[in-house]
Amino acid sequence: MAPRVLISDSLSPAAIQIFKDRGVEVDFQPNLGKDKDKLLEVIGQYDGLAIRSATKVTAKIIEAATNLKVIGRAGIGVDNVEIPAATAKGIIVMNTPFGNAITTAEHAIAMMFSVARQIPAADASTQAGKWEKSKFMGVEITAKTLGLIGCGNIGSIVADRAIGLKMKVLAYDPFLSGERAQDLGVEKVELDELFRRADFITLHTPLTDKTRNIISAEAIAKMKQGVYIINCARGGLVDEKAVREGLDSGKIAGAAFDVFTEEPAKENVLFGAPNLVCTPHLGASTEEAQENVALQVAEQMSDYLINGAVTNALNMPSISADEAPRLTPFVRLAEQLGSFAGQLTETGIKGIRLEYEGAVAEMNTKALTAAALTGVLTPLLQTVNMVSAPAMARERDIHVEEVRREQMGAYETYIRLTVITERQERSVAGTVFADGKPRIIQVKGINMEAELGPHMLYITNEDKPGFIGKFGTLLGQAGVNIATFNLGRTEAGGDAIALIEVDGDVPARTLEQINALPLVKQVKLLKF
Numbered sequence: 001m002a003p004r005v006l007i008s009d010s011l012s013p014a015a016i017q018i019f020k021d022r023g024v025e026v027d028f029q030p031n032l033g034k035d036k037d038k039l040l041e042v043i044g045q046y047d048g049l050a051i052r053s054a055t056k057v058t059a060k061i062i063e064a065a066t067n068l069k070v071i072g073r074a075g076i077g078v079d080n081v082e083i084p085a086a087t088a089k090g091i092i093v094m095n096t097p098f099g100n101a102i103t104t105a106e107h108a109i110a111m112m113f114s115v116a117r118q119i120p121a122a123d124a125s126t127q128a129g130k131w132e133k134s135k136f137m138g139v140e141i142t143a144k145t146l147g148l149i150g151c152g153n154i155g156s157i158v159a160d161r162a163i164g165l166k167m168k169v170l171a172y173d174p175f176l177s178g179e180r181a182q183d184l185g186v187e188k189v190e191l192d193e194l195f196r197r198a199d200f201i202t203l204h205t206p207l208t209d210k211t212r213n214i215i216s217a218e219a220i221a222k223m224k225q226g227v228y229i230i231n232c233a234r235g236g237l238v239d240e241k242a243v244r245e246g247l248d249s250g251k252i253a254g255a256a257f258d259v260f261t262e263e264p265a266k267e268n269v270l271f272g273a274p275n276l277v278c279t280p281h282l283g284a285s286t287e288e289a290q291e292n293v294a295l296q297v298a299e300q301m302s303d304y305l306i307n308g309a310v311t312n313a314l315n316m317p318s319i320s321a322d323e324a325p326r327l328t329p330f331v332r333l334a335e336q337l338g339s340f341a342g343q344l345t346e347t348g349i350k351g352i353r354l355e356y357e358g359a360v361a362e363m364n365t366k367a368l369t370a371a372a373l374t375g376v377l378t379p380l381l382q383t384v385n386m387v388s389a390p391a392m393a394r395e396r397d398i399h400v401e402e403v404r405r406e407q408m409g410a411y412e413t414y415i416r417l418t419v420i421t422e423r424q425e426r427s428v429a430g431t432v433f434a435d436g437k438p439r440i441i442q443v444k445g446i447n448m449e450a451e452l453g454p455h456m457l458y459i460t461n462e463d464k465p466g467f468i469g470k471f472g473t474l475l476g477q478a479g480v481n482i483a484t485f486n487l488g489r490t491e492a493g494g495d496a497i498a499l500i501e502v503d504g505d506v507p508a509r510t511l512e513q514i515n516a517l518p519l520v521k522q523v524k525l526l527k528f
């Protein structure tokens with residue numbers, strides 16, 4: 001069945017065609033996202049949800065999203081999505097980090113000019129027939145100092161444009177390297193210095209616990225008399241009440257805000273303040289940007305839903321469309337190895353070690369480790385997938401170690417997974433042959449070769465004559481057909497392992513009888 005996507009915000013219709021062309025069914029309901037109850041009611045029907053900032057994807061919505069696999073944000077900020085809840089439910093959250101960056105930077109520059117020359121107020125007055133020429137005295141931008149708080153995608157474009165306008169640009173961004181600052185032509189400074197020196201301050205950081213209220217009353221107190229503040233990033237970055245007081249007192253000469261603590265902002269403490277310019281979150285609203293982000297999100301979501309390729313996900317390692325087909329059999333192998341070990345592990349897991357050898361060591365091992373963890377955790381947890389597994393392992397204090405090596409052993413490439421518990425370490429290794437099918441090649445150091453089917457009997461026994469005959473008789477009596485029989489042993493007469501594929505379930509009584517055979521040490525029915 002074709003995957004279904006709901007577009008619950010006003011996305012460019014360009015997205016619809018992409019989804020359709022890629023074989024994804026799409027419902028375009030641009031106002032639905034604003035209706036929480038309606039969204040809650042219908043979300044269970046969809047595999048994908050495409051949004052902008054108006055749809056709030058809360059934990060409650062995610063709880064009701066029983067089929068959802070991917071949330072695609074046609075834009076940058078994902079503060080309207082409860083990512084930990086999505087991750088816990090195995091839902092990928094992806095954005096389009098570049099598609100609207102130029103447009104938003106241009107909006108910040110436009111806002112800076114607007115507030116420097118009071119254009120909106122002058123326009124309203126002129127059109128009201130007042131011709132108040134002497135009322136609207138502005139300031140020049142040239143040679144002024146612009147302070148950027150956040151110098152990522154948008155901030156660096158703003159810097160470039162501002163330098164073109166002959167401004168001096170300072171940047172505060174703890175993640176900006178000295179080299180990058182030099183390339184951009186900006187001076188990297190500490191926040192207090194930026195407050196002290198900037199004539200204009202513009203915000204371009206995400207909203208996080210660290211950046212919330214970064215423009216506080218104390219911050220404003222450190223700024224120049226007559227500073228201008230521009231916010232085209234997120235409302236919560238600014239203490240709106242403190243900015244209002246600054247505008248009223250004249251400490252702040254002007255403010256230009258595109259974003260607000262509460263949106264839609266129908267009321268706000270800032271409204272009506274002197275020299276305040278506001279736009280209703282228009283930063284990304286140009287034809288070009290909207291087309292970019294719509295096409296990109298539709299492509300990314302379709303790629304994931306149809307091919308398993310992961311791009312720009314915030315809660316999962318990337319898997320490119322090119323590597324997805326090559327990676328898929330190894331993802332299956334990693335998951336099978338994890339599941340094998342997970343089903344055999346009865347005590348608490350302390351750690352998991354993944355050894356990648358040969359060609360697989362060059363692949364996307366982050367994704368493979370996520371698949372292996374999924375396999376390990378599936379027997380313990382109800383729902384877990386490659387998105388949620390790493391977080392769930394962390395929550396359970398399971399230490400995950402990855403080792404990559406060039407080819408050393410007999411196999412061109414293989415993965416070995418070791419589960420470490422209080423009591424022991426248990427390893428299982430496997431490879432993918434040219435037929436694209438995963439095979440188990442080693443269990444607890446014993447070589448063997450087995451393809452895993454849906455029902456597998458795992459038996460450890462003493463390597464002595466008599467076991468196979470008795471075992472076959474018991475299965476025959478229970479009416480269970482043997483599909484494949486794979487054996488391995490340490491040495492003649494030593495420890496032996498059998499991995500037997502059976503066609504269907506094995507009754508509990510038969511398992512008990514097998515367990516009671518004299519040479520058998522352990523028997524377990526594994527399901528894949």
Ligand SMILES: NC(=O)C1=CN([C@@H]2O[C@H](COP(=O)(O)OP(=O)(O)OC[C@H]3O[C@@H](n4cnc5c(N)ncnc54)[C@H](O)[C@@H]3O)[C@@H](O)[C@H]2O)C=CC1
Nearest residue numbers: 076077150151152153154173175204205206232233283284
């Ligand atoms: N008004 C609008 O319509 C739009 C708003 N945005 C918003 O613009 C903001 C910036 O977006 P991008 O530049 O694409 O993001 P980005 O991730 O490329 O850049 C953010 C920068 O902030 C820096 N940063 C993080 N924590 C910081 C801190 N505590 N102090 C100073 N810097 C810090 C990061 O190192 C990074 O360089 C986001 O909040 C985004 O949601 C984005 C698009 C449109």
Ligand SMILES: O=C(O)C(=O)COP(=O)(O)O
Nearest residue numbers: 052053054075076077284
């Ligand atoms: O991309 C972003 O972060 C934005 O804030 C743009 O929001 P929007 O898509 O216009 O609702």
